[in-house]
Amino acid sequence: MTDAANPLLTPSALPYALPDYAAIRPEHxxxxxxAAFDEHRAEIAAITRVRSMPTFGNTMVPLEQAGAMLERVAHAFYTVSSADATTEIQEIDEQLAPLMAAHEDAIRLDAQLYWRVKTLHDQLDALGLDAESRYLVERHFREMTHAGAGLDDDAKARLTALNQKISTLTTTFEKNLLADTNDLAVHFETADELDGLAAGELSAAARAATDRGHDSGFLITLPLFTGHPYLASLTNRESRRRIMEASRSRAARGTANDNRTVLTEIAALRAERAALLGYDSHAAYVTADETAGSPDAVADLLKRLAPAAASNARAEQAALQAIIDETEAERFAIEAHDxxxxxxxxxxxxxDIDTAALRPWFEAERVLQHGVFFAATQLYGVTFAERSDLVAYHPGARVFEVFNPGGSALGLYVLDLYTRDAKRGGAWMNPIVSQSALRGTAPVVVNNLNVAQPGDGEPTLLTLDEVTTLFHEFGHALHGLFATVNYPHFAGTNVFRDFVEFPSQVNEMWxxxxxxxxxxxxxxETGEPLDAAIVERLRATETFNQGHDTSEYLAAAWLDQAWHRLGASDTVTDVAAFEAExxxxxxxDNPAVPTRYSSTYFAHVFSGGYSAGYYSYIWSEVLDADTVEWFRENGGLTRENGDRFRARLLGVGGSKDPLEAYRDFRGRDAEIAPLLKRRGLG
Structure with a gap:
């Protein structure tokens, strides 16, 4: 293949440099x-060959300009590898994992580059830099030091080997999980077994069965988390049990897709790497460069919340058991699938609320246009226009152009709503192009969800949880669209992991x-609004079932910390026993309230970016709940409030310490009382 035949080797000519996915093939x-690795290394070499002493202009500026091709290629590929991971794409991902890890180490562990950055950092006060430029020096020095740039050559060699092995194993974990999740989709022969599901849900299950090659019946695919949305509706207890059993057995069945050995090796290698870098554990290493600062701070928060959450869950369990005892002819002890x-x-x-019966009021297109987009327009003045002329990476992904108040162009928003076998579970946002004034790029961001697609011509009716997910992920998208920075290092959601969920959680308030x-x-069908009395009852239920929901989340956060507080000399041979302990x-450890993710399908921490960081959701929620109070106290959905939130928080991206940015917005540090009230814990 000639370079001219590869559309990834030159910047895209499409609007906003959207990758030309119509021309890109896997072999590209x-x-x-x-080619991008070679170019990036050459760009770094050009910086380190400079004989004159380091300056911001001859070191930091070219460092930020370097790697543009690699970022372009990586964003294009990783968007596809998570959302449309065909067998061919998975094979490329497996080959790429160690190559990418090695390349990243070659840059961030470069001794000459580190010397130049350190030299600038040592004389920072004398450089006379603006705030963003000063913070850029501070962050590069901190991140390179944290990554091991100060180690000797032997230690760096071992570190590089560890990083490559970990990268390969995390790719294996995700591949195994996707395969086993597909294998464990539950097939039902008759609609009677799925009594309680709405017509649209049955249609989606029938379509899934047909797509998977079944001659008849219904296929229930599994979400990423332990439970399933349909468990709330299915009247057949055996059907509920089958779905829950399939979900909880993922990647732990002794098949080729078993993740138990994979994850224990990942945890052990991360612990070894942390020790090499001077930390007691991977959790200590990760939190040292987050707002939490230490795993002890994380543990303090989780331990503060867990007893009340567990107590509330037990009270909820007793109420559920009473319902069973009163209404079921044959009594039984409540289990997780019930x-x-x-x-x-x-x-x-x-x-007097049936959440399943609310679905007709949550038609997906209306939720998007008249809910998600409407709230953003009211708050920030931005508007959206679909660009059917622009082709995304999959036919199911839609492209929207986003405009600032006044009509100036802002960026592109891509929405990929529906589930498919080649898409990993869960929901997420990622950049396809990152904004940077230095590089002259505007943002292109994508939201992925996993909503079951009904039959042709039938409406997509969302659950309230799916509505929440769409608003949540769009909060990430707004963060990616609004961040306006000079340096690509600070683009979009490039903030501390335990801060990144804050803007997305705030967006759920609307x-x-x-x-x-x-x-x-x-x-x-009728256009009738949701009854005002139902709305009031919905608001009254905001703390309902929070014992369960908080407990399952805290269990997963604690499990993540447990795996990653292991030291280099600790070993785990029995995954289930480790979890239980x-x-x-x-x-x-309430069997009726299982952890939201068990280890073998905990993709956030074993194949995603949340290792030792799953606590960040509740950590960020302290800020979120406090911010919701601010909006309520200051008039709610107004342009003045939106402009302040955009300018002082979303707009700064990663170019400012996040807690400093929060104080600038709120006028003080966050208080925990609103979170305790929201969760029914105080």
Whole structure:
């Protein structure tokens, strides 16, 4: 293949430099990566060959300009490898993992480059830099030091080997999980077995069965987390049990896709790497460069919340058991697969709300246009126009152009709503192009969800949880679109991991905000708004079932910390026993309330970017709940409030210490009381 034949080797001519996915084929990726690695190394060599003493202009500026091709290729590929991971793409990902790890180490461990950055850092006060430029020097020095740039050559060689092995294993973990999740999709022969599902849900299950090659029946695919949205509706207890059993057995069945050996090796290698870098554990290494500062700070928060959450969950469990005892002809002790079903019965009895019956008011396109986009327009003045002329990486992904108030161009937003076998589980946002004034690039961001797609011509009706997910992920997208920085190092959501969830959680507040809800919650057939009395009851249920929900989340966060507080000399031979001991330690070992993710399918921490950082959701929620109070105190959904939040928080990207940015917005540090109230813990 000639360079001219590879569309990844030159900047895209499409609007906003959107990759030309119509022209990109799988065989283009590896050659493009190799060329980009070579170019990036040459750019770094050009910096380190300079004989004159380091200056900001001859070191930091070219460092930020370097790697543009690699970033372009990587963003294009990793968008596809997570959202449309065909067998061919997975094979490329496996080959690429150690190559990418080696290349990243070659840059961040470069001794000459580190000397130049350190020299600038040592004389920082004398450089006379603006705030963003000064912070750039500080962060590069901190990150290179943290990565091991100050180690001797032998230690660096071992570190590089560890990083490559870890990268390969995390790719294997994700591949195994995707394969086993697909294998464990539960096939039902008759609609009677799925009694309780709505027509659209049955249609989606029938379509999934047909797509998977079944002649008849219904296929229930599995989400990333332990439970399943359908467990709240299915009347057949055996059907609920089959779905939950399949979910909890993922990648732990002794098959070729078993992740137990993979994850224990990942944990051990991370512990060894942390020791090499001078830390007691991987958790200590990770949190040292987060706002938390230490695993002890994380443990303090989790331990503060866990007892009340567990107590509330036990009270909820007793109420559910009472419903079973009163209504079922044959009594039984409630199990995990029963919880959601009987929770809906309690919700209906206490609040007269059937959340499954609300789906006709949450038609996906209306939620998007009249809810998600509407709230952003009201708050920030931005507008959206679909660009059907622009082709994304998959036919199901839609492209929207985003405009600032006044009509100036801002960027592109891509939405990929539906589940498919080649898409990893969960929901996420990632950049395809990052904004940078230095490079002259504007943002292109994508949101991925995993909503079941109904049959042709039928409406997509969302659950309230799916509505929440869409608003949440769009909060990440706004962060990626609004960040306006000079240096690509600070672009978009490039902030501390335990801060990154804050803007997305804040965006969830608009779901039940009166003027937003009234605008999008309309019956898909009649156009009737959601009854005001139901809305009030929905708001009254905000702390309902929070014992369960908080417990399952805290259990996963604690489990993540347990794996990553292991020292280099610690070994784990029995994954299930390790989990049980960890959950018992914090009092979250209730069998009826399993952890949101068990280890073998905990993709956030064993194949994603949240290792020792899953606590960040609740850590960020302290800021989120405090911010919601601020909006309520200051008039809510107004342009003045939106402009302040955009300018002082979303707009700074990673170019400022996040807690300093929060204080600039809020006028003080966050307080925990609003979180405790929201979660029913105080």
């Amino acid at each position: 990726y590896l050659p493009a990566f190799r 919880w959601a079903f009987y929770t809906e019965k309690v919700r209906a009895a206490q609040y 779901i039940l905000w009166a003027e937003v809800l009234d605008n999008y919650a309309r019956h898909f 960890a959950l018992a330690e914090i009092g979250l």
